[in-house]
Amino acid sequence: MTGSADNTTSAPHIVGPPSLVELAAATLRRMIVGGDLLCGQRIVENRLTGQLGISRPPLREALRVLEREGLVRQVPRKGVIVTPLTLHDIYEICTLRAEFERLAIRLGVPVTDPARRARCQQALQAMTDAAHADDRPAYLERSFEFHVSVVGLSGHARLEEAYRSLQLQLMLSMALNRRAREEHETLDGDVARHTHLLEIIDTGDPQAVLDELATHGDRSFLDGIEDTVDGHTDVALAWLAQQRTS
Amino acid sequence: MTGSADNTTSAPHIVGPPSLVELAAATLRRMIVGGDLLCGQRIVENRLTGQLGISRPPLREALRVLEREGLVRQVPRKGVIVTPLTLHDIYEICTLRAEFERLAIRLGVPVTDPARRARCQQALQAMTDAAHADDRPAYLERSFEFHVSVVGLSGHARLEEAYRSLQLQLMLSMALNRRAREEHETLDGDVARHTHLLEIIDTGDPQAVLDELATHGDRSFLDGIEDTVDGHTDVALAWLAQQRTS
DNA sequence: CACCTGACTTTTGTCTACAGCAGGCAGATC
């Protein structure tokens, strides 16, 4: 009626949000999961403002966001540190992430909305492109988005958000031993595994997808992880042992 | 070695954190779930600074926190509004919350750590006290904490956190029709139901707890909810119909 | 009479500045 006929899509923002807060949050996420900031390392606000070229208020807001995402921990009057992960934390992250994936598959397979399926396909394509370009940082992000899109098959935005947070923390865990990321030689094999996963999803059989997911995970980063972290809970140790036997 | 012998507990902060951000966030949470701020209502920062007696930076940080919790929605350059809930949102919130509870029970029952069991008992006691004092706002908060403590039986802090966020959004949903909160006559009956739940937990049978939870929910707030919200997805409508038949 | 256009007001986004607390270090005392 009042013009603007192409506003049918419910896109919240057509043009990227120029908010310094989100920019800073995104940059900090990359720095943390990329290993530029180590677990337990203290983050001094004034230090980062100079590094990012912004002022303290937006940086502080970004840090609040990252705190809610579980990437940093804020102690009042003391400062903020990159979340120090214990073995129990890693156990929590991995198991919950798997449970969320299972739940999403249970709710979202067989796929009803073609748009969701298309989103997975698009993410997989982006992954493939990054693999062919041998751009490992980009590949990691694309892989991240693909997994999120798979969880998005459930149509539950809140589940997707919770999963996104856990996935970020998983990447933080993986950053603990940098070695595991180097030995991740076969990007193409990884792409093949994900392509296969999407194929199984297309069959519409939830159980088949769950079975595939059970063996899908990349558990190489767990090698020798108990030497680099503290917090050896008994349940965590039992879980770790079970992960290695299967 | 260097004195301070009683520092065995890993308490992060002995004295409460006097951070204005957390204070403001807590106050805003109460205002939102209490119905002082309605869904979709716009929040003007300067308005609230005068109301809370604080400055804008801490308020903005608090709003970022609440945004991550799903209580408010921030649109760049436009402002922040209380999250407008659709029927599909309510469907998401209720189903995911139930799934998280089921997951927590599966992971946490039978109870291994006595401290977790004690926490539930303590929360239940606080609920009972609030019921006897007929303090409904306090009862709502205590009930909230009890449910969180039950999920905490799983020992998964991240699951507990995700559940806490969903529970908050559920309270936001309940605030949609204020009538449901008034008709909530029998506080004592509610206490009895929760006491019964804890007793079943003590039996150590997860399936029994799941069965109890299936009929435990307070679904009265769903009455006529489809008239007060938009976003009638087909899955949401189907779920709503199913909720009423069972 | 309806619509467009312009300036105005309100509100958000950001920056700079100041107050208060925590940790470290030097000096004095036992």
Added chain:
DNA sequence: GATCTGCCTGCTGTAGACAAAAGTCAGGTG
């Protein structure tokens, strides 16, 4: 020589102020 106390630096927490963008309303024009 060891320990305790007082200062001192640095950082966080908060406040106020400025600039830019969006919404609003009045006025003019077709």
